[in-house]
Amino acid sequence: SLELGLDVETELVFLHLDVLGIDPNLLPRFVHGRVGRLERISILGDVCDRFENGAIGLAWPGSRELFLLCVPYVLMLGAIHVWLMEWPVPMPHSVLLLLGCLAGWLVEVYGVATGNIFGAYHYGDVLGYAPAGVPLVIGVNWLVLVYASAHLSFAAQISPEIRPFLGATAVLLSDVLIEPVAVFLGFWSWDTPGEGSLFVAPMRNYIAWWVFSLILLSLAEMAGIQRKNPVVLRYAALQLMFFLLLNVLMIFI
Secondary structure, rough: OOOOOHHHHHHHHHHHHHHOOOOHHHHHHHHHOOOOOHHHHHHHHHHHHHHHHHHHHHHHHHHHHHHHHHHHHHHHHHHHHHHHHHOOOOHHHHHHOOOOOOOOHHHHHHHOOOOOOOOOEEEEEOOOOOOHHHHHHHHHHHHHHHHHHHHHHHHOOOOOOOOHHHHHHHHHHHHHHHHHHHHHHOOEEEOOOOOOHHHHHHHHHHHHHHHHHHHHHHHHHHHOOOOOOOOOHHHHHHHHHHHHHHHHHHOOO
């Protein structure tokens, strides 16, 4: 037992951390600012290992069902890791990030209910708890992708007016990699699929991803969201490598 005096739900979160190979006792130390740089790098290495092993496990039919159970937890824990890297987070910054997460989830809720934004699609049961038919982890992943793209465009040292366009294009390219894997693994499915093995979704989906990302990134630019997270770009790169590897492995399955 961790003996932290936590409620049952929080104890379960710590149990999932333990199962995934990440020391759960680090979380309260993060909150109190007592985790050093080397330990943070070590945790990122653990997350990297989970993605690499997860890609192989999801590709192999014999282990796919087991590894699918871990997907929402790995995505959520990765996002928590990114957030903790800049703890303590200023309150205005935290509020804006939470609003971005909520906006990503709400646009998906509207999209699933009406089919008017991305096209007609629905989520499977792989990604965990899904009120209104949209998993909560989807809003979190929207935030991570957009936040990472904001860091990428800022690192490119281009004018503030162009940064949102570069970031939105990066998010779009991410979706091109994500869609084939997501459909193959049952994360979601399209009622009107696209054409070809790469563009498996309707073209309006890719346009909507770009436009919605552009709106969020433009708002972040105007709000002056800080872009000093030391690991968000590396974590986003790990996600993309994960989906790229699975795209390749799918050819041989």
